[in-house]
Amino acid sequence: MSVSSVEESEKASRSRRGVLCAKCEHLNETGVSTCKKCGGHLFVTCVDCGTRNERVLTRCTQCGRRLHRGMFEKHGRSFGKHIRNITPAHIFLYILALGLAFGLVVLFGNMSFSGLW
Numbered sequence: 725m726s727v728s729s730v731e732e733s734e735k736a737s738r739s740r741r742g743v744l745c746a747k748c749e750h751l752n753e754t755g756v757s758t759c760k761k762c763g764g765h766l767f768v769t770c771v772d773c774g775t776r777n778e779r780v781l782t783r784c785t786q787c788g789r790r791l792h793r794g795m796f797e798k799h800g801r802s803f804g805k806h807i808r809n810i811t812p813a814h815i816f817l818y819i820l821a822l823g824l825a826f827g828l829v830v831l832f833g834n835m836s837f838s839g840l841w
């Protein structure tokens with residue numbers, strides 16, 4: 725709880741110089757409603773009290789209601805990142821390790837066979 729409030733106050737202090745884009749983190753001048761860099765919406769209206777909040781904030785400044793289904797979004801994004809971290813080199817190494825293990829099994833199999841005969 726304390727971590728997220730620190731995060732939010734940090735975001736709020738950053739956004740004082742302008743409106744921070746929730747999508748690309750571009751700092752837009754105050755008074756604009758869409759991001760100049762990516763065109764994303766900078767504000768979100770609270771469904772409970774109708775207050776216009778900056779999209780970077782996770783909770784309504786008036787009533788404290790959650791503005792996004794944030795947790796789910798964040799998890800989805802980090803999961804996607806994990807998948808992108810697996811490079812073709814990783815897959816190659818994995819296959820190489822599998823091949824080596826298989827080769828060793830075959831080798832030992834042959835050796836035990838030759839020992840039996």
Ligand SMILES: [Zn+2]
Nearest residue numbers: 745748759762
């Ligand atoms: Zn943007």
Ligand SMILES: [Zn+2]
Nearest residue numbers: 770773784787
């Ligand atoms: Zn609200």
